Every structure is written in structure tokens, then in C-alpha cells.
Amino acid sequence: MSLYDNTTLESLIKPDRVHKDYYIDPDIFELEMDRIFSRSWLIVGHESQIPKPGDFLTLTLAKQPVIMSRHRDNSVHVLFNRCTHRGAKICNKPSGNSRRFECPYHGWAFHTNGDHAGVPYPQRYSNGFITDGDFDLPRPPRMEIYRGFVFIALNENVPELSAFLGPMQRHIDNFVNLAPDGEVEACAGMFRYRFAGNWKIQLENLNDLYHPMFTHASTTGEDGTQFRRQGAEGDEAGKVKLLKENASLNMEWENQIIGGHALGHTYMERFPMDKENSGPVFSRYRNSMKDAYGDAAESNMKIHHHNSIFFPHWSIQYMTQHIRIMNPISVDCTENIIIPLKLKGAPEEMWYAALKSNNNSHSPAGMVMADDMDAWTRCQSGMQAQGNDWIVFARSIGEEKIDNNGSFTDFGTSEANARHQHKAWLSYMCGNA
Amino acid sequence: MQSAIEKFLYFEARLLDERRFEDWYNLFAEDGYYWVPGAPDQTDPYNSVSIFFDDKALLKTRIMRLRHPKLHSQEPQSRTCHYVSNVEIDNNRGNGSEIFVHSVQLMTEFRLDKQTSFSGRCYHHLRTQKSSYEIISKRVNLINCDGIFETLTIPF
Numbered sequence: 001m002s003l004y005d006n007t008t009l010e011s012l013i014k015p016d017r018v019h020k021d022y023y024i025d026p027d028i029f030e031l032e033m034d035r036i037f038s039r040s041w042l043i044v045g046h047e048s049q050i051p052k053p054g055d056f057l058t059l060t061l062a063k064q065p066v067i068m069s070r071h072r073d074n075s076v077h078v079l080f081n082r083c084t085h086r087g088a089k090i091c092n093k094p095s096g097n098s099r100r101f102e103c104p105y106h107g108w109a110f111h112t113n114g115d116h117a118g119v120p121y122p123q124r125y126s127n128g129f130i131t132d133g134d135f136d137l138p139r140p141p142r143m144e145i146y147r148g149f150v151f152i153a154l155n156e157n158v159p160e161l162s163a164f165l166g167p168m169q170r171h172i173d174n175f176v177n178l179a180p181d182g183e184v185e186a187c188a189g190m191f192r193y194r195f196a197g198n199w200k201i202q203l204e205n206l207n208d209l210y211h212p213m214f215t216h217a218s219t220t221g222e223d224g225t226q227f228r229r230q231g232a233e234g235d236e237a238g239k240v241k242l243l244k245e246n247a248s249l250n251m252e253w254e255n256q257i258i259g260g261h262a263l264g265h266t267y268m269e270r271f272p273m274d275k276e277n278s279g280p281v282f283s284r285y286r287n288s289m290k291d292a293y294g295d296a297a298e299s300n301m302k303i304h305h306h307n308s309i310f311f312p313h314w315s316i317q318y319m320t321q322h323i324r325i326m327n328p329i330s331v332d333c334t335e336n337i338i339i340p341l342k343l344k345g346a347p348e349e350m351w352y353a354a355l356k357s358n359n360n361s362h363s364p365a366g367m368v369m370a371d372d373m374d375a376w377t378r379c380q381s382g383m384q385a386q387g388n389d390w391i392v393f394a395r396s397i398g399e400e401k402i403d404n405n406g407s408f409t410d411f412g413t414s415e416a417n418a419r420h421q422h423k424a425w426l427s428y429m430c431g432n433a
Numbered sequence: 434m435q436s437a438i439e440k441f442l443y444f445e446a447r448l449l450d451e452r453r454f455e456d457w458y459n460l461f462a463e464d465g466y467y468w469v470p471g472a473p474d475q476t477d478p479y480n481s482v483s484i485f486f487d488d489k490a491l492l493k494t495r496i497m498r499l500r501h502p503k504l505h506s507q508e509p510q511s512r513t514c515h516y517v518s519n520v521e522i523d524n525n526r527g528n529g530s531e532i533f534v535h536s537v538q539l540m541t542e543f544r545l546d547k548q549t550s551f552s553g554r555c556y557h558h559l560r561t562q563k564s565s566y567e568i569i570s571k572r573v574n575l576i577n578c579d580g581i582f583e584t585l586t587i588p589f
Contacts, residue, residue: 192581193583221494335581338482359471359484363585365585370585371506373506
């Protein structure tokens with residue numbers, strides 16, 4: 001029986017602030033695993049991470065060890081990484097290729113689609129015990145693939161994936177449609193890092209325009225622009241203006257549209273000061289897009305967003321072309337995976353530029369990532385203090401435009417994105433989502 | 434030559450430990466680069482992510498950042514100790530003026546009451562100068578290159 005009934009949960013979330021226990025109470029964390037992570041769609045990765053039959057990768061997601069594998073008929077499977085005999089993890093490697101999975105403990109074997117392939121010396125089991133029993137590798141109750149992204153749900157009774165994503169499904173489409181071939185590909189591995197902070201601190205950060213000029217001040221040169229994050233052509237392209245030349249705040253940020261949709265999803269539109277790409281490589285890209293999409297090419301080439309965050313645990317960043325999977329480990333530890341994605345059919349030079357951009361900003365040594373991780377870790381340790389139990393999100397409260405479908409929009413350095421996530425959190429935790 | 438190369442590598446390591454980042458940067462040739470791959474046995478910086486893949490321009494940005502008064506992730510600063518060992522000159526590669534050297538390196542970092550160590554094999558491609566060498570490339574193959582990291586700031 002949880003210490004938290006709905007009234008107690010509701011008392012943690014005020015319109016303009018949340019109680020520190022939201023981030024630091026281990027009981028809350030356990031309840032989140034059950035009420036949020038077991039009741040929403042979780043992303044496992046992208047099917048191009050396992051391109052060939054027999055390819056597999058393993059990861060732990062919301063505390064669950066899973067395998068994503070490609071069977072010999074090319075179908076993609078997500079399996080719990082647990083032998084049906086004594087419970088040993090059958091796959092220990094982060095990734096690889098295997099004709100089948102064999103448990104190292106007593107040799108029970110499984111096909112790459114999870115079907116039980118047999119046990120050694122079955123004659124000592126009673127008649128029919130093995131053949132009639134269900135010893136296939138267990139699977140999450142639901143699995144779906146959308147535009148190559150692989151999702152699971154740990155509970156049968158989740159809404160359909162398209163209903164869960166709602167208008168955010170279009171954000172996935174926008175991203176994948178940037179590729180002339182209409183597909184993205186995860187062919188450059190991934191970054192993995194860990195910080196000593198609660199998962200929600202990062203979630204609140206990704207669409208927070210109030211922090212960059214302070215947290216990332218050390219990435220800013222004398223002209224007020226951040227180091228080149230995109231490898232785009234042209235001197236000004238790919239530079240983000242954090243500060244004005246006189247080092248005061250660049251209030252162009254305040255024109256940027258932010259918003260969100262039902263179930264806690266949020267987004268940030270493209271930086272208004274982002275320059276359009278141009279140059280010979282981009283012309284080749286435009287030509288491939290015209291060949292592929294005809295009249296729809298110009299609209300498909302348009303980058304609409306900077307970040308799209310899918311509550312509770314993943315995001316697309318369009319500028320650097322990656323997805324980020326945020327994996328809660330404990331109340332004060334979160335592991336991240338950053339997977340750069342190639343736009344299939346686009347010029348190789350664009351992919352190299354995107355990869356460099358990921359290296360420069362989102363590697364564990366990345367010049368943006370290190371600042372953020374430092375700030376999130378400081379939050380977690382600072383929140384342990386007594387004397388003030390509240391974490392404040394009051395910026396521009398009441399200014400957001402909210403519609404009847406649970407969507408909202410606001411501008412710039414508003415903290416409406418975080419407030420939107422807090423409401424969704426409460427709704428999930430009280431069993432109303 | 435072995436002794437001169439070893440002295441150069443020790444000097445390079447000392448520059449990083451003494452936070453003489455500009456002097457370290459100046460060891461690199463104009464066309465030089467510093468690379469820490471993100472995957473084991475990575476053959477090309479463009480077929481996988483890299484933890485560091487800095488040409489000289491980006492390296493300069495990184496060094497400027499290390500000097501920035503608002504670099505919060507270096508408050509407090511890291512203290513590091515770079516150990517260099519097992520230095521071998523590759524006699525099958527290089528010519529009179531260009532030398533290929535491999536070595537192993539252990540960097541121990543202390544920050545915020547936590548000590549962390551990073552090990553790997555280093556590959557230096559050097560060009561002979563009048564009295565020393567310049568670095569055409571330095572590659573560090575960390576044994577945990579595809580592992581889980583916390584914040585990294587100081588080069589290996």
C-alpha cells in the first residue's frame with residue numbers, strides 16, 4: 001500500500017510550483033514506474049539499429065531488461081531478457097548477431113523471435129511438461145513500430161499508439177519526411193551518459209528557453225553567438241545567438257513558440273533566428289527532395305521544431321538530428337541514450353555535418369551536454385536542503401493559451417512546458433490519464 | 434629517437450595536468466586533429482559517434498571554453514594526472530619526418546570528492562620540427578569508449 005493517496009499526490013503540485021518530494025522521494029519514484037512508465041508507450045529504439053536477421057541489442061528500460069531482435073523472417077521483436085527456466089539474463093552483450101539465444105546457465109534455447117527452441121536432456125521432465133508448457137521468452141504486452149521507431153507498453157490497457165501520440169505523431173512524420181527516402185537510419189551508434197538527478201529535471205529542461213544564456217554562457221563567444229553547432233554552409237548558419245553583442249540577453253528568444261498536447265507532450269518551435277540553409281550541398285538535397293516528393297518537397301523540407309518531447313521519456317531534436325531516450329534508474333539517477341539519425345537519401349555531407357554536430361554538443365564531452373548535466377546534478381543535491389520545500393515554475397503563468405483538447409501554446413522563456421508536464425504527471429499518478 | 438619521443442609525450446601529458454591548455458593546443462599542427470572514438474575499432478570518424486573529434490578550430494573553441502569564467506561544469510576544477518607508458522615507435526609506418534607512435538595512457542581525474550580513471554591506447558602521428566615535434570593527429574582509444582559516462586571536460 002503506497003503512502004501516497006490521490007489527495008497527497010495532488011498536494012505536491014500547485015499551479016506555480018511543485019513540492020521537492022516530486023524529485024527526491026524514492027516512494028514517488030517507485031509509484032512512477034507503476035503508474036507512468038507501465039501505463040504509457042516507451043520507445044526502445046529504431047529498427048535500423050538491428051538491420052540484419054539475427055541482429056539484436058539489449059537495454060534496460062524503466063528497470064526492465066529487454067532485447068530488441070530481428071528474426072530470420074525480418075520481423076522485429078522486443079523480448080524480456082530473462083530465461084523462462086531460472087530467470088537468468090540470456091543475452092549479456094549490448095548488441096550482436098546470433099542465430100538463436102541460448103541461456104548460459106542450463107542451455108535452454110530460444111529463437112530470435114522469442115519462441116522456445118528446446119531444452120537439453122528433456123527426458124527428465126515429466127511427459128508433456130516442456131512441449132505443452134509456455135516457455136517462450138516473455139514479451140511486453142504491446143509492441144508497435146511507427147516510421148521505424150519501436151515502441152512497447154508494459155500494460156495491455158494502454159491507448160493505441162496513435163492516440164497516445166496524438167498531434168505529436170505529426171512531429172515524427174515531420175522529422176522522417178526530411179529524408180528524401182522517407183526513412184531515417186541509426187547507423188552511427190549512440191552516446192550513453194548518466195547523471196545524479198531525477199528524470200523529470202531533464203524533461204523540464206529540454207524545452208526551457210530561460211536557461212541557455214546562463215547554463216551555456218561558457219559556449220558563447222564575444223559576438224554573442226554560440227559555437228557552430230550545425231555544420232551548415234555559410235558563415236552565419238548553424239550559430240545560435242544566446243547573447244547580444246553587448247552581452248545582454250538576446251530577447252529574440254521570447255518570440256519563439258512553445259507548446260504542448262495532451263498526456264504531457266511538449267515541443268519548441270524552431271529558433272526564429274535560425275537561418276535557412278543554402279549552398280551547393282543543400283541544392284543537391286533540395287533536388288533529391290523534389291525528385292522524391294514533387295510539390296510536397298518544400299513543405300517536407302521545412303524544419304518546424306527544435307525539440308519535441310514525448311512524455312515520459314524521449315525526444316527528437318531536429319537541429320542535431322537525434323533522438324534522446326531518458327531512462328530512469330532510481331530517484332536520483334538517470335541514464336541517457338543519444339542516437340543520431342541519418343536522413344536516408346540526403347547528401348552524405350549533410351550527415352557528416354549532423355554527426356559532427358552531435359559530437360560537439362551531445363557527446364559526454366559535448367560542450368552543451370556537460371553544462372546541462374552539471375545543472376541537473378546541482379538541482380538534485382540542492383533540493384535535499386530543508387527550509388524551502390517548493391520548486392518554482394511561475395514564469396508567465398496564466399499567459400498560455402489552452403484549448404479544449406489539452407493543447408496549449410506560449411512564447412519564449414515561459415515555464416508553461418514544465419507546468420504542462422506536472423499536470424500530466426498528476427493525471428497519470430492519480431490514475432486519470 | 435625513442436627517448437626524444439618519450440620526453441615529448443610526457444611533456445604533452447604535463448601540459449594537460451598543469452592546465453596549460455593553450456600550450457597543449459599549440460602542439461597541434463595547423464591541419465592537426467584530436468580524436469577519441471565512441472566505438473571500439475572505429476575506422477572512420479564519420480561512421481560512428483565520437484566523444485571528441487576536434488579539428489584545430491574546434492579545439493580552440495574548447496580551450497576558450499575551458500578558460501571561460503562561467504564554465505559551471507568546472508566549478509570546482511578537475512585535477513588530473515595523465516600517466517604515459519608502453520611507448521613504441523611504429524617502424525613499419527612513417528618516413529624521415531613523420532613518426533607514428535603508440536602508447537598507453539591512464540588519466541585519473543579528481544573532482545567533487547570523486548576520483549575516476551580512464552585508460553586507453555593512444556596513437557600519435559607526429560611531424561618532426563626543428564627541435565621538437567608537432568601533432569598531426571592524436572587518437573585515444575578508451576577501453577570504455579562505448580560505456581556510460583558522466584560529464585567529461587578535460588582532454589585525455
